[in-house]
């Protein structure tokens with residue numbers, strides 16, 4: 001399965017969620033590949049920051065090219081789960097990443113501005129659904145501020161049932177940046193922490209959603 005973590009807005013957590021979800025899947029025993037489709041190469045930089053003596057959890061390859069949808073399936077077939085860390089901006093690269101994905105996760109911060117800004121990616125996915133019937137897409141809230149009420153509800157009014165909002169929310173926590181700086185993930189740095197718990201819950205819900213949709217199809 002190919003999961004695209006996509007949103008043309010920068011700074012919403014595409015790279016953070018790509019790496020941490022990949023770790024959750026890998027630790028659960030899946031063969032995982034991360035494809036960095038952002039010319040900025042943040043996932044690649046993350047993996048090069050990882051100390052040589054730290055056991056690798058998953059490989060990261062760079063593939064920021066508009067032929068991604070054509071080239072990736074051949075590589076992805078050797079893995080259970082391939083995660084595409086998407087590029088910012090609406091571009092050919094963005095479209096290729098949408099077409100390459102079976103399931104798209106759109107990270108969004110719980111603020112009206114960020115929710116409104118998802119209009120572009122939603123439009124592109126709807127367009128892609130004309131060629132790729134059954135292309136699934138879900139929203140996930142990232143950077144929710146702990147102990148505040150604003151979260152999923154800001155998205156609910158905006159979305160339709162073909163873009164459900166996952167129940168699992170990822171909060172704003174320093175451990176996401178701290179772990180990334182060392183080429184690590186929150187599950188490795190603090191396996192019993194809140195961040196690890198929320199990433200694992202998101203990973204689980206994502207797979208459950210995919211399963212349920214496959215059965216319904």
Ligand SMILES: Nc1ncnc2c1ncn2[C@@H]1O[C@H](COP(=O)(O)OP(=O)(O)O)[C@@H](O)[C@H]1O
Pocket residue numbers: 009010011012013014015016017042142143144170171172173174176177180
């Ligand atoms: N849940 C979070 N808690 C704290 N910091 C976060 C969280 N998600 C992302 N960040 C930080 O926000 C910045 C942008 O995240 P990033 O994953 O690089 O976004 P994108 O790939 O969409 O541009 C980074 O500095 C990252 O460490």
Ligand SMILES: [Mg+2]
Pocket residue numbers: 014015016038042085
């Ligand atoms: Mg990024």
